[in-house]
Amino acid sequence: MPESLTIDRRYRGPLDSANGGYAAGLLGSRVGSAAEVTLRLPPPLERPLEVRRDGERLLLLDGERLVAEAAHGDHGLAAPDPPQPDEAAAASVGVGAFGPPQFAECFVCGIRQDGSGLGIHPGPVPGRDGLVATVWVARDVSAPVVWAAIDCPGAYAVGEVGRGEPVLGRMTARVERLPDEGEPCVVVGWPLGDEGRKLHAGTALYGRDSELLALARQVWILPRAG
Template sequence: MELVIDPHFRGPTGSANGGYTCGVLASLLHGPTEVTLRLPPPLERPLEVHWEDDRRRVELRDGDAVVAEARPAEIEMDLPQPIPFDDAAAAALPEGDKDSAFPECFVCGWARDDGLGIYAGAVAGKDLVAAPWTPRDEHVAPEFVWAALDCPGAYAVHGGERGMPVLGRLAARVEHLPHPGEQCVVLGWPLGEDGRKLYAGTALFGEDGRVLGVGRATWIAPRGS
């Protein structure tokens, strides 16, 4: 089996968005999944899917190189209370992060008008970032919930203060899919750090406050930061 990631789903200009890639690979397993990214996921070329451990683990390979690996995971976290859609809109960066190193990112890139447009910003008085998200018809699928749970985590760990971090690992649980046009809220919050490893939690809520998805991410800060 092979997967090809379309450039539409890029994060950095030359590689795929990490959350989207994790979601695509996680879709091959059932239930909560942890995906570790070993290399920037290539675009526009066939990547081989390899099953390991009696199909309990799956690897995505570019030739002999392991790009990513996924395995079942348990994801238990205390979640913050969801905030109203209008409050999330007030917290969000209105035009995106113009200082971002990834302006064409499918999730958070300010230079895109065909992406998810999730521009997480700080919530006043809380150690929390938030953004609104209203999914279009074509974005109602598990891999897009994973994508929505990705970039807000980078802003939750204040990654820009140490240079732009990259996603190293994302564990997520998708509980429900949003409805097209639903006014959803994405939250992100820090979970601590260990050297260059920065940990974040993220959650996606529907307009009735129901939990759509939960993520726990490890971000890697640049060397020397």
């Protein structure tokens, strides 16, 4: 029997659709600890979506429209050495939620006065060749929240200034361990090249003693010119 899920408005990315990493995590975590999720449409908020199995894939459907699909996947990345927490905190000083107005309330990188977002705003780490980083104290921990935490840092890594305008197209992630509630973490992102409108990035989450908790490869899509 098909499963149904509804994405609460708290988890918005753009003002009118879900944060891509959170939506990808909802589907990918149903596949297992390692999954590749491709987003086909902006994930709708506050209405039931169907999760349907199709062979080795899981599909997320809005009626007959395919929103996302997930399968087992390997990111094929080696994690970089993380900066120390004080370095990561210093890198993010003054960064804020740079980006177009539609991302102003993003669950991950927006600014919310009620504290309902993650407030992750990574900045460049001196001497680390494109690496951006910040700190995050884990809370409301779940697999989709961890996927979200390692979502927007990729946009910061590929954007010219701050978050920029790309939207998440694909995320291949492996979660080694969920952080404990209240665990101090370091989040990083780094660029992996580009192909036209497609920008590639890696992201990672580290916990206590620089333990690797999660690692992802991403494809970001720039809007069409004009």
